[in-house]
Amino acid sequence: MKTVKVLPKGxxxxxxxxxxxxxxxxxxxxVIEKDNDKVVLKKGKTIFDYAGTLPDIGMSIKEMRKKAIKEAAKDRA
Structure with a gap:
C-alpha cells in the first residue's frame, strides 16, 4: 500500500x-472512478487502442458523418 498527499489543486x-x-x-x-469509499484510477484508452477492431464498412469518415447527419435529421422530423 502506498500513501500520497493531495496538493492544493487536488x-x-x-x-x-x-x-x-x-x-x-x-x-x-x-480514468477515475468512485467505488463506495475508494477512488480507482485506470489507464485510459486512446483511439489507437481501438485501431483495427472495427470492421471495414467501405465508407470514409466524411461519408459516415454525412450519413449520421442525415439519419439525425430524419429522427428529428
Missing part, C-alpha cells in the same frame, strides 16, 4: 514504481 503524484508497473507515462489519460 493533484497527487503516482509513485514511480506504480507508474512503471502500469505503463503510465507523462501525457497518458487516466
Amino acid at each position: 493533484q497527487i503524484t503516482i509513485p514511480k514504481d506504480v507508474r512503471k508497473h502500469m505503463g503510465i507515462k507523462e501525457g497518458d489519460t487516466l
Whole structure:
C-alpha cells in the first residue's frame, strides 16, 4: 500500500514504481472512478487502442458523418 498527499489543486503524484508497473507515462489519460469509499484510477484508452477492431464498412469518415447527419435529421422530423 502506498500513501500520497493531495496538493492544493487536488493533484497527487503516482509513485514511480506504480507508474512503471502500469505503463503510465507523462501525457497518458487516466480514468477515475468512485467505488463506495475508494477512488480507482485506470489507464485510459486512446483511439489507437481501438485501431483495427472495427470492421471495414467501405465508407470514409466524411461519408459516415454525412450519413449520421442525415439519419439525425430524419429522427428529428
